[in-house]
Amino acid sequence: MSKNVISNSVIRRLPRYYRFLGELEENGYVRISSRELSEKMGLTASQIRQDFNCFGGFGQQGYGYNVSELRRQVGIILGLDKKTPLILMGAGNLGKAIATHIDFSNRGFELIGIFDVNPEVVGKQIGKIPVRDISELENFCTENKPQAAVLCVPQEAAEKEINRLIDYGINAFWNFTHYDLSISHENVLVENVHLGDSLTILSYAINSAEKEQENEDS
Amino acid sequence: MSKNVISNSVIRRLPRYYRFLGELEENGYVRISSRELSEKMGLTASQIRQDFNCFGGFGQQGYGYNVSELRRQVGIILGLDKKTPLILMGAGNLGKAIATHIDFSNRGFELIGIFDVNPEVVGKQIGKIPVRDISELENFCTENKPQAAVLCVPQEAAEKEINRLIDYGINAFWNFTHYDLSISHENVLVENVHLGDSLTILSYAINSAEKEQENEDS
DNA sequence: TAGATTGTTAATCGATTAACAATC
DNA sequence: TAGATTGTTAATCGATTAACAATC
Numbered sequence: 001m002s003k004n005v006i007s008n009s010v011i012r013r014l015p016r017y018y019r020f021l022g023e024l025e026e027n028g029y030v031r032i033s034s035r036e037l038s039e040k041m042g043l044t045a046s047q048i049r050q051d052f053n054c055f056g057g058f059g060q061q062g063y064g065y066n067v068s069e070l071r072r073q074v075g076i077i078l079g080l081d082k083k084t085p086l087i088l089m090g091a092g093n094l095g096k097a098i099a100t101h102i103d104f105s106n107r108g109f110e111l112i113g114i115f116d117v118n119p120e121v122v123g124k125q126i127g128k129i130p131v132r133d134i135s136e137l138e139n140f141c142t143e144n145k146p147q148a149a150v151l152c153v154p155q156e157a158a159e160k161e162i163n164r165l166i167d168y169g170i171n172a173f174w175n176f177t178h179y180d181l182s183i184s185h186e187n188v189l190v191e192n193v194h195l196g197d198s199l200t201i202l203s204y205a206i207n208s209a210e211k212e213q214e215n216e217d218s
Numbered sequence: 219m220s221k222n223v224i225s226n227s228v229i230r231r232l233p234r235y236y237r238f239l240g241e242l243e244e245n246g247y248v249r250i251s252s253r254e255l256s257e258k259m260g261l262t263a264s265q266i267r268q269d270f271n272c273f274g275g276f277g278q279q280g281y282g283y284n285v286s287e288l289r290r291q292v293g294i295i296l297g298l299d300k301k302t303p304l305i306l307m308g309a310g311n312l313g314k315a316i317a318t319h320i321d322f323s324n325r326g327f328e329l330i331g332i333f334d335v336n337p338e339v340v341g342k343q344i345g346k347i348p349v350r351d352i353s354e355l356e357n358f359c360t361e362n363k364p365q366a367a368v369l370c371v372p373q374e375a376a377e378k379e380i381n382r383l384i385d386y387g388i389n390a391f392w393n394f395t396h397y398d399l400s401i402s403h404e405n406v407l408v409e410n411v412h413l414g415d416s417l418t419i420l421s422y423a424i425n426s427a428e429k430e431q432e433n434e435d436s
Numbered sequence: 437t438a439g440a441t442t443g444t445t446a447a448t449c450g451a452t453t454a455a456c457a458a459t460c
Numbered sequence: 461t462a463g464a465t466t467g468t469t470a471a472t473c474g475a476t477t478a479a480c481a482a483t484c
Binding site for chain 1: 463464465466467468
């Protein structure tokens, strides 16, 4: 039986399941039990069964799960059988790295355009895609109908451009800026990547580990 | 009263508090109540008070919180008054972007070295830091004692190099690979950045929003 | 003092884990 | 059939929210 609304905690585990199942498949696994998978992933078997049962029963009692079938199903849940057309805003260091480093097509997307304001990069190619001047954005969107955008521009630029992007029909954002889209724009899908925050959390971990050490010593 | 062990959920909110408090400070706020802050951040006032009280009372009844003092305290909790020496492994597109894009010194770190295997990049500079050949790693670590490393190498390289890094005294990792450090190496601090997983979650959001739409239509 | 707002306890909500009947 | 392992319900645990006395 499949639930209607899936909790965020479950959703955030799905890509990791998908990855592990892919590795198992590559290593020749045909079936796997929730217990075995739980040991490999550092979860409980209960949680794994609960998670998959949000979407309906993919397993078989007494047998376990068929690895490639389960992976395929998780892929479908994640929308990886689709190819959402996507543009990249900002071809600076970070934008360039994202464009070349990310395997968009295996994540449910197709990168179809890159935009920047800097005349130094406009006209150049990143991978197979030319960097266009931002003045071409409207025409490009009318013609190619991108549905999602990666925001690798400075925060001020993001604040300025966001309304245009929404006007042009883009309503999903992979946001590398600190601009808080979801507070200002309610009907928009946002996945934030706060790289700085992530590093800050490592700083916390290091420092709280050191403090613990000091306490033990004294 | 300050608790000994802080839950992960609280810790992951701290960098965001720190950011918002910084913006408030810049905008001339001297004091702020938990209610006002909660509205700006999209949280509940209760949660904000609970969070800060994990570390002791930073507020004043009837008044609220002093913005810059609270920010300073959160900074100390996050270890941002320290400068942990850090090296970057891998000077490809992603490594280069991280080296230039991240404000390490405001995140509690100092980037002191960059290493790669590719002779094309070894010897070049990224920002002010030369890219060193990985053969120099041991000497460099003995001399400069980095305590943390950013992993921007391919997954196989990470699996190979990780034990050396630990041997050389590095025990904290900002991990951009999919290699699961925390499962194989228990006494190590890891903050994972799974960019691909993050994009996959956006794919899920787009596709499940579309399915909902279809259900409403029918 | 009166009003405001915290710090903190208690209540609620949600997520994880445990248990076990169903069933392959 | 017997053994294994799921799907699912119930119990536990933890995090969030509500409430309010303390106090500035």
